[in-house]
Amino acid sequence: MPVVGYFKVVCAGYWLVAASRALYSLADAGVYPVALFSLGYVLSAVQFGLVRATRASVVARLTAGERRGFFMGLASSLAMAAACVGPLLGAALYENYGTFTSVFYASATLALLASASLVPLTLRDIKGERGAALSLADQLRAAPAVIRRGGLGAALILFMADAFVWSLTFRYVPIYLASRLGATPSDLAVLNLVSTAVSAVGLVSAGYVSDRLRRRAPFLVISELCGVAYFSAILAASDLTLAYVAYAFMGFVISFWSPVASAYVTERAERTSRDMVPIAVGVWMLLTSLARTPGGFVGGVLYDISPRLLFGVVVAMLAALTALMALLLRD
Template identity: 30%
Template sequence: MVTRGTPAADGTAYGSGVACSEAATEERSSSAPVVTPPLTSGDICWLMLATFGASMAVMVPLSYGVAVRVTELAPGRDEMLGFVIGAAQLVYLLASPLVGIWSDGTRSRWGRRTPFLYLGAAVGLVGVVIVGAAPSLLVLGFGWVLGMSGWSIVGAALQNLQADKLPEAQRGKVSALTGLMSQVGPVIGIGIAYAVSSSTMLVLVVPGVIGALLIAAFPLVKAEGSSLELPRRAPATVRSIVLSYGFSVRRYPDFAWVWVGRFVFFVGLYFNTTFGTFFYAQRLGLTVRDVAGVVAAIGLVGVVAAATGSLAGGFLSDRLRRRRPFVLVAALLFAGGSVVLATAWSLPHIVAGSMLVQLAIAMYATVDQAIAYAVLPERDQAGRYMAVLQFAQRIPSAVAPVVAGVVITVGSAGDVKNFTLLYLTGAVFALLGGLIVLLKVKAAR
């Protein structure tokens, strides 16, 4: 079976490889060899822009906007942020395999993934508007459930497109470039948020609108192509839906270990990032609203670190044909940055720790994603398996913020939360996650 490039809006072939130097790479599925042509430079560029927009749209509310709204509606109750974020992550966690099955089975002239780019962007925009106008924490939580779900659907569709179309020779490179965009997008978004920080509604909506426009433009310029010619899938049954939430660990052990390693690493990551706004405010003696400028400044410095981590991890792992060692390096860097932050009480100290953490996250995300594409069990069900893999990220994102909300109260005195314990605990989890991938995954080198 040969996967051919599908026609794009500008007359080129999406995935034809005309402008790329990489040769087409032959991959093997469970049934037959598949020749996957490389993506063109134009394909990659537009994929990067869409990823930039999606990351901006989701991370500005997640890292700043929702925290501001929690402070406005429940002053002094920082732990409520964990419940709001955790609830939204949990809802999407439960729905994501259904979305994956729906996406895999979609047959339309626009393809399998494109309809979900538009659906997700629309739902995400509605959600952030509700967050901005919410009169209570309950309505705020409902709005963020919609917002988080919508932007997460967009992110899943972009990852599924990569799983569908990327050959092995490009996985590190493209994961690096899109990973870099996922780091740069929030930084630019926070800068925009700071510029309009006098209006919480604009803080939430402006990055969302910019993100939605970039997401909408991607399929218009580089069309996915029709999926009408693909074989029709059997109608979903209750049994098949239930089974789609898991997979055979015995049959796919490498996929299972990638899942476990990612799960453990992301527990550490969410321990160290969920309460970032409150952490900066406490350690620097600022109000939560005034933190936006600090977050933007740290983010701009962190772009250099993120670029280094993404490009080094992606390009070097492609060239050396070794990915697992880079995962461990990323975990070590994350642990080191977390220790620095745990003991930080000044801006330079925080900047140093944040740069190490940004470098580590970017490198880990790039290489771990390339490994995930390599061990994906069945490519005709990429949406389903990528959704299952996202469990390893979504479960920590739902549970870790709630647990972290408890951890910061251990030994705390009044409003001074125990961020030292939180960051050190996150370091341990991240290091364990890297070790699991290094020692247990065999199919990827």
């Protein structure tokens, strides 16, 4: 980003969306369906990682530290609101035209329009300071020093552990609710709506309060406590009443974690250089993604043994992580 330009990288993410949807459309038309769909899925996955890194990096570049949590939360809240509308539009298109191709075309068109809207910003793009912007190879070599000087080592280890623990449950909570508590697809949709509604408000509020208090670590600890409450409520539920409470706690998990963790990482990376923020965010995303990789499989094994065993293990691990974060994370 410091070399090419922040908004050019954002545009590249939109182009990846358009390319992946074009491949999906060809696959849906029967042109090498398995190969093209797989390639499109890979491009979509790359785009997802790119979006996460660019959003945090751009907001960090454009905002001062004392307002960063608020704007991180606002960006996440707007993205979440848009993500809620997307499935409704996609479902309407599919029901109207009876084909997935119409959905893929709409997605690609929106991505290209978003890319076009950024053209004025790319013409006066944000780059690294003159003479200070490093090549990608230089940034990668400098990453360990950035992590060390910013005091990010312990934080990244804890974030990796957190990512692994949450990945254990993968898609198993909805399966558990459907098989054990009789939740219907409509029930699951309402539960997700509860979580989304809480987080849409909470993301901005938590970011704002953390800015005002100039504290980040306590909010990450609170997020873990809400995670313990979430899984504890799932375990205690005998009907869907407690499930609604659980999903409200899930909204608080997202609210207290997403903007605050991004602000925490970017502020520490800035201790070395503002131009090193993107690579620090990229390292954070890479490490947590790697930590999530085995989670679905391990969680599946535990779920097959006993769903309650899986959720009990997660509660215990989150409780331990909460204690470690309270002891090791420093503002």
